[in-house]
Amino acid sequence: MATLENINVFVRSVEFGSFSAAGRATGLSAAVVSHRIKMLEQHLGCRLFHRTTRKMQLTEQGRIFYERCLEIREAVERAETSVADMGAAPRGSLKITAPLGIGRRVVTPMIARFRADYPRIDVRLRLSDYLIDILMESVDMALRMAVMEDSTLIMRKIGDVERALVAAPSYLARRGAPKKPDDLFDHECLLLRFPGSSQARWSLVEDGEERQLPVDGSIDADDSDVITDWALAGLGIMLKPVFEVAPHLKSGALQRVLPDYPPVPVTLGVLYPYRHNIPTKVRAFADMLIPEMRTYVAENLKGLK
Numbered sequence: 001m002a003t004l005e006n007i008n009v010f011v012r013s014v015e016f017g018s019f020s021a022a023g024r025a026t027g028l029s030a031a032v033v034s035h036r037i038k039m040l041e042q043h044l045g046c047r048l049f050h051r052t053t054r055k056m057q058l059t060e061q062g063r064i065f066y067e068r069c070l071e072i073r074e075a076v077e078r079a080e081t082s083v084a085d086m087g088a089a090p091r092g093s094l095k096i097t098a099p100l101g102i103g104r105r106v107v108t109p110m111i112a113r114f115r116a117d118y119p120r121i122d123v124r125l126r127l128s129d130y131l132i133d134i135l136m137e138s139v140d141m142a143l144r145m146a147v148m149e150d151s152t153l154i155m156r157k158i159g160d161v162e163r164a165l166v167a168a169p170s171y172l173a174r175r176g177a178p179k180k181p182d183d184l185f186d187h188e189c190l191l192l193r194f195p196g197s198s199q200a201r202w203s204l205v206e207d208g209e210e211r212q213l214p215v216d217g218s219i220d221a222d223d224s225d226v227i228t229d230w231a232l233a234g235l236g237i238m239l240k241p242v243f244e245v246a247p248h249l250k251s252g253a254l255q256r257v258l259p260d261y262p263p264v265p266v267t268l269g270v271l272y273p274y275r276h277n278i279p280t281k282v283r284a285f286a287d288m289l290i291p292e293m294r295t296y297v298a299e300n301l302k303g304l305k
Contacts, residue, residue: 004076007069009036010048014058014066015135025138074277090281091120097134098143101224101244103127106296107143107289114288121281129192129224134273140282142271143289145241147203147264154278156286158268158293162242164249165202165257170234172255178237181206181213181261188236189215190227202239203264210264239263243300250304268293 012022013033020030028036041048048062058066098107104127111123126132126139134142134153145161167177171188178184181204191200201212217236221227224240231238232248237257248254270286272278278286 004072006036006040007072009033010040011066011069011073013037013049013056014062018056021136025136089120090118090279090284092279092281093122093124094281094285095124095126095138095140096142096285097126097128097132097137097139099145099224100127100129101228102143102145102293102296104225106292110288110292114285117288118281118284121284123285129222134271139273140279141286143269143293144271145268146266148267148269154272155267156270156272156290158270158290159297160265161268161297162265163239163263164242164245164259165204165237165239165263166231166245166249166254167237167257168232168234168253169255171231171236172257174234178258181211181258184213184215184237184258187217188219189217190230190236190238191215191217191220192224192227193220193222204258204261205264206261241266242304243297246300246304268297 009022009026009028012025013019016022016025018030019033019037022028023030023033026033037048044061044065046061047059048065049056050059096107103125107125107127111125115121115123126137131144131146132139132142148155175187178187184202189202193200200214200216202215203210203212205211219230219235221230224244227238228240228245228248230236231240232253242249245254249256270290272282
């Protein structure tokens with residue numbers, strides 16, 4: 001009978017698209033992953049992958065086996081969760097990722113309280129404005145604020161987030177306020193940029209239609225708080241969630257730009273890589289985080305015109 005370890009290696013190989021990536025996720029070398037796949041193939045009497053130098057693709061038998069393996073893995077997860085939930089305190093390692101700004105201001109302060117409630121859970125927090133590959137990095141939960149695309153990941157929605165273009169009064173006095181989206185091409189746009197970032201294209205609503213503008217500027221950074229500091233210093237125009245800049249809008253340190261052409265909203269939510277039976281440790285943290293985030297957003301927006 002094919003072992004559960006080899007089945008897990010096979011499923012990971014399909015999910016990550018290569019033996020080397022599956023090896024990194026499971027702590028094995030690419031050679032060991034390849035050997036385990038060969039053992040499965042010998043046991044089943046068929047090839048599971050078409051392999052070339054550039055890619056590997058499931059055979060028809062491999063596709064059928066993969067679908068059945070998912071059912072096996074989910075059954076094992078259900079069994080483990082059922083036992084773990086029978087009165088035992090949640091334990092183990094919990095790997096979380098969140099954007100830098102709200103990670104520092106909301107998630108980080110929560111850790112002490114969470115650890116007080118669940119001392120047997122080890123928290124591994126990774127803050128980054130780069131959208132980490134949850135499966136590749138073996139992340140248990142990700143707090144995301146983005147235009148959510150179709151995904152195999154499970155999302156628990158916190159809410160829709162209004163965004164705005166904003167700039168300091170000193171910048172607008174010096175450069176003039178843009179009147180229409182095309183005017184942005186003649187302005188300094190402060191960009192959050194990293195490999196794979198879509199920030200170089202701002203999506204605005206114009207005449208009821210979404211329009212993507214390829215904007216640019218002379219400075220960019222991979223930390224959203226740095227972008228805010230630059231905007232406050234009068235260095236350019238930035239695109240931000242309204243709740244993040246609400247205190248500066250209330251004080252007048254920042255002003256809205258092109259209010260008649262609002263940016264497309266994004267979704268704030270928690271993503272899980274689990275299809276079923278989310279582990280207790282993950283649910284516990286999400287149950288604490290989600291109301292915290294809703295309160296934080298509402299408090300920041302309170303009193304904003």
